[in-house]
Amino acid sequence: MHSRPSVSGHRFAGIGSFLPLLLLLALFGITLPGCPSNSSNSNEIVIGHFGSMSGSEATFGQSTDNGIKLAIEEVNAAGGINGKKVRLITYDDKGDAREAGTVVTRLVTSDKVTAVLGEVASGLSLAGAPICQENSVPMISPSSTNPKVTKIGDMIFRVCFIDPFQGSVCAKFARGDDLIASRAATLTDQASPYSVGLEEEFEKAFVALGGKMTTKQTYQAGDQDFSAQLTAIRSSGPDVIFIPGYYTDVGNIALQARKLGIKTPMLGGDGWDSSKLGEIAGKALDGCFYSNHYSPEDPNPRVQDYIKKYQAKYNATPDGLAALGYDAARILFEGMKRSKSLAGADIAAELAKTKDFDGVTGKISIDKDRNAVKPAVMLEMRNGKPKFVSTIQPDK
Amino acid sequence: MADLVQTLLTALAIGSLYALIALGYTMVYGILKFINFAHSDIVVLGAWISYALAIKLLPMLGLNPHDAETAPPLWVGAAILLAAMLLCGLLGFAIERFAYKPLRRAPRLNVLITAIGVSLLLQNVGQLNYVFGASPQKMPALLPNIDLLRLSLPGGDGYREVVIGLVDVMIFSTSAVLMLVLEYLVYRTKLGTAMRAVSFSTDNASLMGIPVDRVVSFTFVLGSMLAAAAGFLYVMKYPGVNQPAHSIWVLLGLKAFVAAVIGGIGNVRGAVLGGFVIAFVEQFGAFYISSNYRDVYVFALLIIILLVRPTGLLGSPVREKV
Numbered sequence: 001m002h003s004r005p006s007v008s009g010h011r012f013a014g015i016g017s018f019l020p021l022l023l024l025l026a027l028f029g030i031t032l033p034g035c036p037s038n039s040s041n042s043n044e045i046v047i048g049h050f051g052s053m054s055g056s057e058a059t060f061g062q063s064t065d066n067g068i069k070l071a072i073e074e075v076n077a078a079g080g081i082n083g084k085k086v087r088l089i090t091y092d093d094k095g096d097a098r099e100a101g102t103v104v105t106r107l108v109t110s111d112k113v114t115a116v117l118g119e120v121a122s123g124l125s126l127a128g129a130p131i132c133q134e135n136s137v138p139m140i141s142p143s144s145t146n147p148k149v150t151k152i153g154d155m156i157f158r159v160c161f162i163d164p165f166q167g168s169v170c171a172k173f174a175r176g177d178d179l180i181a182s183r184a185a186t187l188t189d190q191a192s193p194y195s196v197g198l199e200e201e202f203e204k205a206f207v208a209l210g211g212k213m214t215t216k217q218t219y220q221a222g223d224q225d226f227s228a229q230l231t232a233i234r235s236s237g238p239d240v241i242f243i244p245g246y247y248t249d250v251g252n253i254a255l256q257a258r259k260l261g262i263k264t265p266m267l268g269g270d271g272w273d274s275s276k277l278g279e280i281a282g283k284a285l286d287g288c289f290y291s292n293h294y295s296p297e298d299p300n301p302r303v304q305d306y307i308k309k310y311q312a313k314y315n316a317t318p319d320g321l322a323a324l325g326y327d328a329a330r331i332l333f334e335g336m337k338r339s340k341s342l343a344g345a346d347i348a349a350e351l352a353k354t355k356d357f358d359g360v361t362g363k364i365s366i367d368k369d370r371n372a373v374k375p376a377v378m379l380e381m382r383n384g385k386p387k388f389v390s391t392i393q394p395d396k
Numbered sequence: 397m398a399d400l401v402q403t404l405l406t407a408l409a410i411g412s413l414y415a416l417i418a419l420g421y422t423m424v425y426g427i428l429k430f431i432n433f434a435h436s437d438i439v440v441l442g443a444w445i446s447y448a449l450a451i452k453l454l455p456m457l458g459l460n461p462h463d464a465e466t467a468p469p470l471w472v473g474a475a476i477l478l479a480a481m482l483l484c485g486l487l488g489f490a491i492e493r494f495a496y497k498p499l500r501r502a503p504r505l506n507v508l509i510t511a512i513g514v515s516l517l518l519q520n521v522g523q524l525n526y527v528f529g530a531s532p533q534k535m536p537a538l539l540p541n542i543d544l545l546r547l548s549l550p551g552g553d554g555y556r557e558v559v560i561g562l563v564d565v566m567i568f569s570t571s572a573v574l575m576l577v578l579e580y581l582v583y584r585t586k587l588g589t590a591m592r593a594v595s596f597s598t599d600n601a602s603l604m605g606i607p608v609d610r611v612v613s614f615t616f617v618l619g620s621m622l623a624a625a626a627g628f629l630y631v632m633k634y635p636g637v638n639q640p641a642h643s644i645w646v647l648l649g650l651k652a653f654v655a656a657v658i659g660g661i662g663n664v665r666g667a668v669l670g671g672f673v674i675a676f677v678e679q680f681g682a683f684y685i686s687s688n689y690r691d692v693y694v695f696a697l698l699i700i701i702l703l704v705r706p707t708g709l710l711g712s713p714v715r716e717k718v
Binding site for chain 2: 054055056058094190217218219222223224225227228229231232234235248251252255259260261279280
């Protein structure tokens with residue numbers, strides 16, 4: 001991959017007019033995408049995946065990519081989609097919204113992909129979705145839970161539940177027999193749509209169930225010092241601390257909370273789902289809970305069969321994101337098989353009809369808002385590993 | 397009461413880190429009159445070199461680097477600190493020699509842009525897979541995870557604990573020692589006198605037979621070593637080591653730079669004062685007002701200081717010669 005020179009048109013511009021641009025480039029660390037080698041082949045279908053393959057949420061992108069690749073391998077081994085093989089192009093957005101916009105534009109306009117899969121983080125899906133919508137390319141987010149993502153337009157789908165459900169699951173669990181919490185504090189990543197949205201839904205449900213909020217604190221992704229927030233949380237005396245963040249930050253928060261002598265159980269959402277969480281936090285998170293899309297301990301043969309295949313290929317246990325990546329890709333392929341052409345609108349129309357798809361993460365039906373309706377599971381951290389606690393069904 | 401003491405302790409630890417980094421900005425500015433934007437990247441490299449050394453060294457001593465409970469003997473941490481300081485000192489020397497020295501007679505703006513370039517280069521090379529990689533890592537524990545003191549102080553409706561960790565004490569004492577050494581170097585030795593002479597007037601200093609180039613190199617080495625120490629102490633306190641190009645490092649550097657400006661850029665004691673001042677403003681603002689605006693307090697203070705005392709707290713007003 002090589003980069004194009006950034007400005008070629010300003011032939012007569014003096015050095016002075018380059019300066020602001022240079023500074024901008026320096027400040028934002030923008031890297032321009034290289035020239036793609038575009039080989040269109042009528043015997044294959046190209047789909048794109050944008051994910052955080054590196055950065056603070058690296059396992060999100062890597063797991064999802066593994067799941068998608070497994071699904072592609074299977075569909076190609078079974079003869080492809082109506083005789084055409086599927087080829088995947090994956091771009092790393094480094095967990096950065098600007099980068100996500102750049103790589104999705106590249107997938108859609110220069111690689112001319114038939115459909116796009118991604119992202120995990122809602123903030124990044126929100127950056128990519130408008131580009132797919134404008135260009136009439138269907139996009140399926142495997143695991144962005146913020147409701148706004150699919151509201152971008154009729155080309156945008158997801159195969160996971162949304163935050164109003166996840167928030168109420170967490171609130172019910174906090175009020176329930178496991179935690180019996182009546183006072184909750186929250187610690188939110190103020191720049192993340194996922195975190196802010198989930199906090200709102202949790203708070204709404206928790207208060208509706210008779211709970212009381214003690215304090216609401218915020219941080220910014222990548223922050224290293226949480227002592228001011230944690231000291232404030234400690235003073236407010238909560239029974240549970242709700243932290244709807246991503247795993248790297250959550251791990252660091254947990255370590256510091258325990259250092260400050262906070263023994264209050266912590267609770268979170270699917271952003272905790274990573275093998276890195278236990279690596280970072282160690283035992284600091286023992287006795288804490290999070291909601292997720294599936295548990296590898298689910299005895300269902302469909303789940304166990306998937307885990308076996310995944311382990312054979314990657315020598316690792318798939319996390320929820322790997323399972324959702326797999327499901328998203330398979331739902332896309334089913335939609336493509338049924339679709340009368342490979343035009344974006346035709347595929348989207350078929351995707352909207354998905355009903356009772358037998359996925360690893362449960363039965364998936366796409367509702368009229370292009371969201372999936374399905375159950376959630378609660379997991380407990382024990383010795384740095386997530387263990388299955390219960391399954392919570394959606395309200396009918 | 398308990399919360400006040402706890403916040404005070406945190407501010408002291410973080411303030412000493414800001415001060416260590418601010419010293420590098422202020423020394424280079426004092427001598428070359430330019431802002432070395434690559435300085436915060438030396439902090440990053442100091443942090444990552446410490447991580448890389450710890451990951452390599454601990455298994456050799458038969459310890460599991462991923463086990464947070466066991467810590468190696470104290471000398472291991474000290475050795476890693478020294479090694480990181482030496483490596484970063486060398487790097488600071490090389491950066492000055494190859495990036496800034498050729499521009500000694502160039503307009504100051506060119507040097508500034510070069511500094512941004514060096515900063516980007518260091519960040520992105522650091523993120524290459526065969527250097528440090530683009531994913532955050534966890535720093536192995538080098539200090540035993542013990543609390544020196546657990547005080548119960550009145551707070552809220554009962555008593556709450558104030559925790560003083562070994563790490564915080566180590567951060568504060570290591571920084572204090574380094575700053576005292578620097579103070580001695582700058583104000584009590586011949587080399588320090590030469591540094592101050594060069595900062596007063598480069599041309600006059602060289603007329604008096606002071607080897608200006610050597611003094612400049614030495615300043616960079618010194619600043620980089622302090623930055624490396626800050627990077628090491630930072631990951632000791634916050635073991636989640638962010639990837640080299642993460643924006644959080646830029647913010648850390650920026651705050652240290654603000655500390656240098658608030659203290660009076662070019663003034664060594666001012667940088668230390670500035671570091672503690674912004675740490676206090678940041679921590680107390682976050683605790684007593686709202687954590688949402690943590691960075692706002694720091695930069696608002698900068699604006700106020702620039703309006704009221706443009707030369708900083710300890711800076712002396714510059715008289716323009718006619």
